[in-house]
Amino acid sequence: MKSIGASAARNELESRHRDFFERGFMLALIFSLGIGIIALVTLILQVLVEGFPRLNSELLTNFPSGNPEIAGAQSAIMGTIWVIGVTAAFTIPVGIGAAIYLEEYADKERWWNRFIELNLQNLAAVPAIVYGILGLAFIVRGFLGLGQTVLAAGLTLGLLVLPIVIISSREAIKAVPDTIRQGAYALGATRWQTVRRQVLPASIPGIATGTILALSRAIGEAAPLILIGGLTFITFNPESVNSNFTVLPIQIFNWVSRPQDEFRVLAAAAIVVLLVILLAMNALAIFLRNKYQRKY
Amino acid sequence: MARKVEGTTMTEENQAQVTPMQQIEPQHHADKAPRESLVTVDDVTVKYSGSTAVEGVTFDIATNEITALIGASGCGKSTLLRCINRMNDLIPGAEVTGTINYKGVDLYGEKIDPVQVRKLIGMVFQKPNPFPKSIYDNVAFGPRVLGIKEDLDEIVEKSLRRASLWDEVKNRLNSSALGMSGGQQQRLCIARAIATSPDVILMDEPCSALDPISTGRIEDLMEELKTRYTIVIVTHNMQQAARVSDKTAFFTVNVNEDDKRFGQLVEFDDTEKIFTNPSDQRTEDYVTGKVG
Ligand SMILES: Nc1ncnc2c1ncn2[C@@H]1O[C@H](COP(=O)(O)OP(=O)(O)OP(=O)(O)O)[C@@H](O)[C@H]1O
Ligand SMILES: [Mg+2]
Numbered sequence: 001m002k003s004i005g006a007s008a009a010r011n012e013l014e015s016r017h018r019d020f021f022e023r024g025f026m027l028a029l030i031f032s033l034g035i036g037i038i039a040l041v042t043l044i045l046q047v048l049v050e051g052f053p054r055l056n057s058e059l060l061t062n063f064p065s066g067n068p069e070i071a072g073a074q075s076a077i078m079g080t081i082w083v084i085g086v087t088a089a090f091t092i093p094v095g096i097g098a099a100i101y102l103e104e105y106a107d108k109e110r111w112w113n114r115f116i117e118l119n120l121q122n123l124a125a126v127p128a129i130v131y132g133i134l135g136l137a138f139i140v141r142g143f144l145g146l147g148q149t150v151l152a153a154g155l156t157l158g159l160l161v162l163p164i165v166i167i168s169s170r171e172a173i174k175a176v177p178d179t180i181r182q183g184a185y186a187l188g189a190t191r192w193q194t195v196r197r198q199v200l201p202a203s204i205p206g207i208a209t210g211t212i213l214a215l216s217r218a219i220g221e222a223a224p225l226i227l228i229g230g231l232t233f234i235t236f237n238p239e240s241v242n243s244n245f246t247v248l249p250i251q252i253f254n255w256v257s258r259p260q261d262e263f264r265v266l267a268a269a270a271i272v273v274l275l276v277i278l279l280a281m282n283a284l285a286i287f288l289r290n291k292y293q294r295k296y
Numbered sequence: 297m298a299r300k301v302e303g304t305t306m307t308e309e310n311q312a313q314v315t316p317m318q319q320i321e322p323q324h325h326a327d328k329a330p331r332e333s334l335v336t337v338d339d340v341t342v343k344y345s346g347s348t349a350v351e352g353v354t355f356d357i358a359t360n361e362i363t364a365l366i367g368a369s370g371c372g373k374s375t376l377l378r379c380i381n382r383m384n385d386l387i388p389g390a391e392v393t394g395t396i397n398y399k400g401v402d403l404y405g406e407k408i409d410p411v412q413v414r415k416l417i418g419m420v421f422q423k424p425n426p427f428p429k430s431i432y433d434n435v436a437f438g439p440r441v442l443g444i445k446e447d448l449d450e451i452v453e454k455s456l457r458r459a460s461l462w463d464e465v466k467n468r469l470n471s472s473a474l475g476m477s478g479g480q481q482q483r484l485c486i487a488r489a490i491a492t493s494p495d496v497i498l499m500d501e502p503c504s505a506l507d508p509i510s511t512g513r514i515e516d517l518m519e520e521l522k523t524r525y526t527i528v529i530v531t532h533n534m535q536q537a538a539r540v541s542d543k544t545a546f547f548t549v550n551v552n553e554d555d556k557r558f559g560q561l562v563e564f565d566d567t568e569k570i571f572t573n574p575s576d577q578r579t580e581d582y583v584t585g586k587v588g
Contacts, residue, residue, distance in 0.1 A: 109388070179425035183485070185386060187438040187492055188415030197437070202428055 044275065051268030059269050063235040064251065068262030073270045076251035078237040079150070080219060080277070083247055086154020087161065087218050092211055094158075095165030099207075102166070103173040104195050124163035131160040132224030140228045148229035151241035156224055161214040168210020172203040205292035212285040216278050222249035248274045334359040334526050335380060335417075335496060340394035342375050342384065348552075349375045350559035353394070355545050357496070362518060362527045364537040364567065367547030367582070372559030373530040374422075376547075377498050380528065381417035382410035398496075415442065418489035422501040424481035426473035426488075431456075431465050434473045434484055438492035451491055458524075459487035460517055479510025486517065490525075497521065499529040503536065515540050534583055537567065544570040546579045 048055075062072025106113040135156030139146055146152040176199050184194040225247055233254075234246045248270060255267035333356035340353045350372025357363050357380075365373040375384070382403065384390040396403045403413055415438075427434050435452045444451070452469070456462040461483045465476075473484055482502055489497055499518075503511040511533075518527055518540050531537050537544055545564040549557050563570065563579045574580045 107388075177425075179421065179423065180427060182383070182386070182421065183425045183427060183488075184437070184441075186381065186383060186414055186419035186421075187441060187488065188411055189437075189441045190411050193441050197441070198427055 047268045047271045047275070051265060051270070051272050054265050054269040055272060059266070059273065064233050064246075065235075068258075068260055068266055071255075071263075071266055073248065073251050073266075073273065075234045075237055076246050076248045076270070077273065079234070079245040080247045082150045082238045082241070082243075083153045083157060083225075083245060084215055084219055086151055086241060087157040088211075088215055090155055090158035091162050091165050091214070095162055095211065095214075096169050096207060098162075098166045099169035099173055100195060100200070103170050104191065104199065120163050120166055124167060128160055128221050129223045129227065131156055132227030134159065135224060135228045147242075148231070148244055149242050150238050150245045152228060153225050153245060153247070154241070156228055157218040157221060160221065160224060161218045164214040164217065165211050168214065169203070169207045172206025172210060173199060175206060176202045205288055209285045209289045212281050212288070216281040216285075219247075219277060219281070220249060220274065222247075222253050225250055226253070248277075332359050333357060334399065336395075336397045337376070337380070338395040338397070340376065340379060340392065340396060342372065342379060343391045343393075344375075344387070345389035346391075347556060348558040350547070351550075353547075353561045355543075355561060355564040357526060357528055358543065359526050360522055360524075361542040362522050362529060362540050363543045363545065364541035365528065365530045365545050365547065366532070366534070366537050367559070367562075368549055369532075370557065370559070371547040371549045373547055374500050375559070377419075377500055377528060377530055380496070380498055381419055382413045383419060385410050415492055416494055417496040417498060418492060418494035420482070420485050420489055420497065420499040420502050423505050424478055424485050426476070426481050426484050428472065428474055430470045431473050431476070431484060432469040435487050435491050438488060442492060455487040455491040456484075458490050458521065459483045460513065460520075461487055477510070479506050479513065482506060482510070482514060483517065486514070486521075490521075494525065496526045496528065499527065501530050501532065504532065511536070534571075534585070538571045541567045543567060546570060546574075546576075546582060548578055548582070 058070070059072050060077065061074055062070055063075050064073070065071040102113065102117065106116075108114065135152060138144060139152045139155050140148055144152070144155075146155075180198050180202065181194055184198045189197070231244055231246050231250075234244060236243075238245050252267050252270045252274065255263040255270065258264075335357040337356070338354050341351045342349045353372075353376055355363075365377065367373055378384045378387075379392050379396060380403075384392055392404060398413075398416070402408070427437060429437075432452055435455050436448050439448060439451050453462060453466075456465060461480060464480060465484075473481065476484060482505070486497070486502075503514050506514070515536060518529070521527060529537075529541065543564065544567040546562045547559050548562050550560050551557055563574060563576045565575070569575075570579060571583050574583065580586075
């Protein structure tokens, strides 16, 4: 090694070009982040300002009406809750079960397991409207023939988000280190005991986060539900899974397309309600992730 | 292949088997009265997806002794260790031939349930792998899996005491095991293995991730444990093998005609003999540090 003088050493050690690029790159990153945030904030502010006059308790307690002064979104809010409840009840057990099978039980050498994996990715990318058509053909009519009910809507949305639930649950299960499984097996645990007592508890935060995000996607969907016959003018809350229903996105869609300005205000107010529900769900997901974050 | 060997017949066989050094067959010297063998490994070969990892290993593991497996990296020590509690069943493509008997029962017999095998033959891994749960739940996991619901507190305390960890953790049994030091975690893993009351404890380089003081504690612990359990330990630390073990098996890597590398047992004998007067030149070179 050749020795260098103090000033040469200083030259080597002090950065100049590096600084320039580093700052430039940082600015570019902040700029791209900025675009996203500004767009979102503008959107939220706009609906807040526009919907403000109707952001009152009547929006939550009244039913739809031809008179914009007294119209409210109660049946849509309750419909959303019912439909998402059905979606969750269907998609959570099925999705987690499928993920466990694929990660812990399936022999990845077999072609059918690889085929399923490949198709999950494809299914997650299928447009929502296609699920609407599927739901109409096989759930509302045809095979299941459930009619235009909460149950049919919940199942359709369940199919829509199932691939997302499976994929995110698999990621969470995969993140559990193998040493934990080995430790359990070495103590004489069966495969099911290992999954049930070690792998699942360790991956629940990840699974919950993915599932909540998937459900919040389902809440925002209008297209497939319009297709399977979500009604726009319903003046009663669902009483069972066999009731007819409407949901917030459909109600919003309907109000936006009315000619009167008052309905536009109503729509903006309903969008705020929908956003609040979505943000609350995402906040719950983030909370769960941070609370249970594990360092293995 | 199922050559059933009782302790006594084995001794006679061994004495007749003192062979020239260059032969690969392990050489048993029965100068002391031999203890009863608990596990017999007979002509065991393991292949991963068709390629041989370790070939034709034969040796006996005696009750309440510590048997050390030493040898260069890749000679199949871990592979062999995993055969003894059938952890190799979990590796896709792993294939075990030969016989491993536990108290005369073929562990690879048709009706044998690997899960039951692992309850009797516990394992401690190279890297401490506590479950992301409380200290208590870590130790209680094994008994719970066995369906034990009563006296769990007692079992946990006893196991932690035997792993000489109790005094350090008795006031924080409900805090996460992940907050412990590496050495404590490894002793917790030993406590966890003890909690299912196994007969044999397999340890794969249990101290390689630990500092000298923690290592010393675990070595002392092994001394104590061997009164109750039979221990097989893989180690790269010659001093450790010499200090703690009663018997030593030395493995080496061979290369066959097709240029494939595979492990073989060179010599199996009393530790003292292996380290002071080995029969095989390769053993001598290895234990005196002339090669890897
Ligand atoms: N899960 C596995 N799949 C395929 N090959 C494996 C597997 N585990 C080990 N092997 C191979 O088997 C041979 C023996 O490996 P093993 O881990 O048993 O050696 P080792 O003696 O324990 O080495 P080390 O001292 O480095 O731990 C090696 O050639 C290794 O590549
Ligand atoms: Mg190893």
